[in-house]
Amino acid sequence: xxxxxxxxxxxxxxxxxxxxxxxxxxxxxxxxxxxxxxxxxxxxxxxxxxxxxxxxxxxxxxxxxxxxxxxxxxxxxxxxxxxxxxxxxxxxxxxxxxxxxxxxxxxxxxxxxxxxxxxxxxxxxxxxxxxxxxxxxxxxxxxxxxxxxxxxxxxxxxxxxxxxxxxxxxxxxxxxxxxxxxxxxxxxxxxxxxxxxxxxxxxxxxxxxxxxxxxxxxxxxxxxxxxxxxxxxxxxxxxxxxxxxxxxxxxxxxxxxxxxxxxxxxxxxxxxxxxxxxxxxxxxxxxxxxxxxxxxxxxxxxxxxxxxxxxxxxxxxxxxxxxxxxxxxxxxxxxxxxxxxxxxxxxxxxxxxxxxxxxxxxxxxxxxxxxxxxxxxxxxxxxxxxxxxxxxxxxxxxx
Amino acid sequence: xxxxxxxxxxxxxxxxxxxxxxxxxxxxxxxxxxxxxxxxxxxxxxxxxxxxxxxxxxxxxxxxxxxxxxxxxxxxxxxxxxxxxxxxxxxxxxxxxxxxxxxxxxxxxxxxxxxxxxxxxxxxxxxxxxxxxxxxxxxxxxxxxxxxxxxxxxxxxxxxxxxxxxxxxxxxxxxxxxxxxxxxxxxxxxxxxxxxxxxxxxxxxxxxxxxxxxxxxxxxxxxxxxxxxxxxxxxxxxxxxxxxxxxxxxxxxxxxxxxxxxxxxxxxxxxxxxxxxxxxxxxxxxxxxxxxxxxxxxxxxxxxxxxxxxxxxxxxxxxxxxxxxxxxxxxxxxxxxxxxxxxxxxxxxxxxxxxxxxxxxxxxxxxxxxxxxxxxxxxxxxxxxxxxxxxxxxxxxxxxxxxxxxxxxxxxxxxxxxxxxxxxxxxxxxxxxxxxxxxxxxxxxxxx
Numbered sequence: 001x002x003x004x005x006x007x008x009x010x011x012x013x014x015x016x017x018x019x020x021x022x023x024x025x026x027x028x029x030x031x032x033x034x035x036x037x038x039x040x041x042x043x044x045x046x047x048x049x050x051x052x053x054x055x056x057x058x059x060x061x062x063x064x065x066x067x068x069x070x071x072x073x074x075x076x077x078x079x080x081x082x083x084x085x086x087x088x089x090x091x092x093x094x095x096x097x098x099x100x101x102x103x104x105x106x107x108x109x110x111x112x113x114x115x116x117x118x119x120x121x122x123x124x125x126x127x128x129x130x131x132x133x134x135x136x137x138x139x140x141x142x143x144x145x146x147x148x149x150x151x152x153x154x155x156x157x158x159x160x161x162x163x164x165x166x167x168x169x170x171x172x173x174x175x176x177x178x179x180x181x182x183x184x185x186x187x188x189x190x191x192x193x194x195x196x197x198x199x200x201x202x203x204x205x206x207x208x209x210x211x212x213x214x215x216x217x218x219x220x221x222x223x224x225x226x227x228x229x230x231x232x233x234x235x236x237x238x239x240x241x242x243x244x245x246x247x248x249x250x251x252x253x254x255x256x257x258x259x260x261x262x263x264x265x266x267x268x269x270x271x272x273x274x275x276x277x278x279x280x281x282x283x284x285x286x287x288x289x290x291x292x293x294x295x296x297x298x299x300x301x302x303x304x305x306x307x308x309x310x311x312x313x314x315x316x317x318x319x320x321x322x323x324x325x326x327x328x329x330x331x332x333x334x335x336x337x338x339x340x341x342x343x344x345x346x347x348x349x350x351x352x353x354x355x356x357x358x359x360x361x362x363x364x365x366x367x368x369x370x371x372x373x374x375x376x377x378x379x380x381x382x383x384x385x386x387x388x389x390x391x392x393x394x395x396x397x398x399x
Numbered sequence: 400x401x402x403x404x405x406x407x408x409x410x411x412x413x414x415x416x417x418x419x420x421x422x423x424x425x426x427x428x429x430x431x432x433x434x435x436x437x438x439x440x441x442x443x444x445x446x447x448x449x450x451x452x453x454x455x456x457x458x459x460x461x462x463x464x465x466x467x468x469x470x471x472x473x474x475x476x477x478x479x480x481x482x483x484x485x486x487x488x489x490x491x492x493x494x495x496x497x498x499x500x501x502x503x504x505x506x507x508x509x510x511x512x513x514x515x516x517x518x519x520x521x522x523x524x525x526x527x528x529x530x531x532x533x534x535x536x537x538x539x540x541x542x543x544x545x546x547x548x549x550x551x552x553x554x555x556x557x558x559x560x561x562x563x564x565x566x567x568x569x570x571x572x573x574x575x576x577x578x579x580x581x582x583x584x585x586x587x588x589x590x591x592x593x594x595x596x597x598x599x600x601x602x603x604x605x606x607x608x609x610x611x612x613x614x615x616x617x618x619x620x621x622x623x624x625x626x627x628x629x630x631x632x633x634x635x636x637x638x639x640x641x642x643x644x645x646x647x648x649x650x651x652x653x654x655x656x657x658x659x660x661x662x663x664x665x666x667x668x669x670x671x672x673x674x675x676x677x678x679x680x681x682x683x684x685x686x687x688x689x690x691x692x693x694x695x696x697x698x699x700x701x702x703x704x705x706x707x708x709x710x711x712x713x714x715x716x717x718x719x720x721x722x723x724x725x726x727x728x729x730x731x732x733x734x735x736x737x738x739x740x741x742x743x744x745x746x747x748x749x750x751x752x753x754x755x756x757x758x759x760x761x762x763x764x765x766x767x768x769x770x771x772x773x774x775x776x777x778x779x780x781x782x783x784x785x786x787x788x789x790x791x792x793x794x795x796x797x798x799x800x801x802x803x804x805x806x807x808x809x810x811x812x813x814x815x816x817x818x819x820x821x822x823x824x825x826x827x828x829x830x831x832x833x834x835x836x837x838x839x840x841x842x843x844x845x846x847x
Contacts, residue, residue: 223837317547359599
């Protein structure tokens with residue numbers, strides 16, 4: 001069996017929905033031992049579409065199946081004293097606790113960091129929340145669209161003359177989940193060196209606000225407020241329609257671009273003009289240039305231009321549909337999509353490793369757990385509760 | 400106080416965002432990051448978006464995005480096309496923990512800087528390569544920027560207005576997505592090395608990292624063979640969810656309503672008793688089915704509200720709502736300011752740039768916080784320091800290296816990008832407005 005990078009890191013996962021589960025998925029997929037604590041009704045993501053064949057079933061949510069690979073699941077009612085007691089005994093055996101409840105919840109359960117640290121002084125406790133654990137908006141609610149708005153990405157996204165537009169689905173949550181996984185390992189690195197635990201506060205709003213360009217610094221450097229860009233902004237990497245889809249015909253960055261080569265490549269002699277042949281000139285004549293690009297690409301085939309451009313070392317990009325993504329020869333060569341066999345979903349292709357490590361492979365050793373799949377193993381074998389006690393736990397709705 | 404990564408040394412051969420952003424985050428947390436640059440091939444962020452759009456003098460030390468992505472790093476220039484330059488890089492690797500770069504594999508192979516090469520110099524080195532499509536495979540040598548990988552990953556295809564064409568972010572969005580994964584990857588490799596003493600090669604595909612964040616799209620296709628429509632700002636379950644106009648020029652509010660209680664609160668706050676009792680909107684399913692009608696009703700009502708006032712009013716009643724913050728709102732946002740999200744960094748006097756606030760990090764570690772921030776290096780600022788302290792070069796050696804053009808303090812071909820005037824940028828629509836007293840506003844809010 002290959003060594004996994006995070007072998008030996010024990011994670012108690014109290015998360016639900018997306019940001020927290022993505023954080024603990026990253027940890028689990030690289031080898032951490034992740035124990036997912038679900039409320040007796042299950043993580044709400046189990047009820048999130050899309051489902052396999054549209055069958056609404058807690059074991060058939062495709063997003064849940066993706067987000068919870070390599071984890072074990074137990075159910076536990078944290079609103080009962082016994083449930084809290086059981087949880088605390090699991091805290092004793094863990095390196096990390098990750099949660100993404102609203103900021104007041106853990107404290108209301110008597111599970112604030114101070115209390116947990118008394119049980120386990122080397123515990124790293126990572127909390128992910130909409131706006132962080134402090135500050136005037138800490139109790140504000142949010143959905144992904146609200147995080148886009150409050151993180152500064154929304155205002156600059158979309159058409160110049162329409163309402164701002166967010167990315168599809170749940171990008172803000174994924175960003176925060178990734179950041180939380182990084183920050184957790186920073187704290188774990190310190191814990192492994194010194195034995196000292198600590199608290200990690202991750203804000204989804206700040207995860208969005210750290211990933212911007214030309215927004216805040218446009219104001220601090222020039223006083224300008226950047227708006228959603230008009231179609232003809234002089235940015236040659238903008239999306240253009242082709243005859244069969246869309247592409248981003250970026251000829252190159254900065255000094256690396258030889259304009260004459262591009263003019264020849266596009267067979268458009270009118271571009272060989274002082275109006276366009278330097279970055280500064282292109283910005284000054286952005287509207288005219290944008291129109292020429294639009295008129296040209298609408299008659300082209302996207303993949304033909306994409307491959308031809310890369311022979312000239314231009315950095316064209318192609319907009320791929322989900323079907324095209326899954327047939328992408330690059331992904332195929334890298335075995336990005338992996339087959340995972342799940343007891344209810346059967347074998348499906350999942351997005352795989354976000355990056356590759358030569359010495360410690362990413363692997364999908366286990367599918368997402370069914371609800372409470374590991375109750376007996378964890379509560380019985382690990383914590384030593386008898387079968388009778390487990391029946392009693394179940395009867396009193398503790399698990 | 401040292402950050403948690405004190406003692407980790409990183410040699411960075413980065414450009415633009417993907418690697419520089421990730422290494423900045425590690426530098427913030429205490430790693431020593433030595434950023435290598437070429438004087439012959441000027442990093443474009445050094446030469447663009449300069450302070451006050453003033454490209455006179457040493458403009459290469461005034462670029463906004465260079466400062467944004469390179470704080471807390473040490474700066475060394477090296478001409479890698481000369482054998483002595485390349486040797487210095489290898490000497491630095493021999494005393495480093497991590498080597499990171501984001502060039503195409505072709506460039507790295509030409510320099511002889513692949514993992515197998517570096518491993519001979521430093522057996523436990525961690526090498527991190529970030530490329531558009533991954534270090535091997537038929538597209539490995541295809542150069543890419545954010546838009547290319549946002550398109551390749553499948554994210555852009557699904558994003559767009561209802562019934563409209565694909566839309567992508569107007570920033571190199573996937574540089575950040577992959578950069579965030581790069582921070583995690585480096586930490587994962589460091590954890591492994593701490594336990595085993597082993598280094599390894601980390602191959603980051605910016606496309607793969609991005610595709611890993613859209614299971615809603617890719618799993619639906621994989622399992623059901625389905626490609627859903629572009630949904631604009633609408634959600635697949637919640638309604639209303641959208642971005643609605645508010646009072647003023649280009650002001651907006653977002654909200655997302657999940658439950659009946661929240662919907663009743665929206666009706667109350669907006670003073671719309673009729674909506675509250677309208678059977679078309681009585682439960683979440685009917686609201687979702689009639690979501691287009693609902694959106695059409697809400698916009699005209701919100702447009703008389705101030706976006707921030709409406710946000711606070713709705714949040715007070717338990718509704719997820721947020722004003723759409725423009726760059727100025729974001730900078731002065733009272734919540735972010737209260738959380739010390741912005742960090743004021745001083746610049747070298749020679750740049751003429753006053754102390755300025757920069758976005759910090761999305762995490763706070765209670766016991767091992769970030770190091771005290773230092774602005775990005777001037778070009779070649781730490782040439783002497785690094786060459787003498789780390790590699791034992793004498794003052795004479797350093798002078799000889801400068802003489803030979805191996806190191807330098809400015810670009811060999813200084814050409815800035817000249818931006819049109821702000822008036823022209825407003826006319827073209829790139830900027831919504833500009834404020835001439837911005838320096839005073841920034842100084843007042845962030846006295847440093």
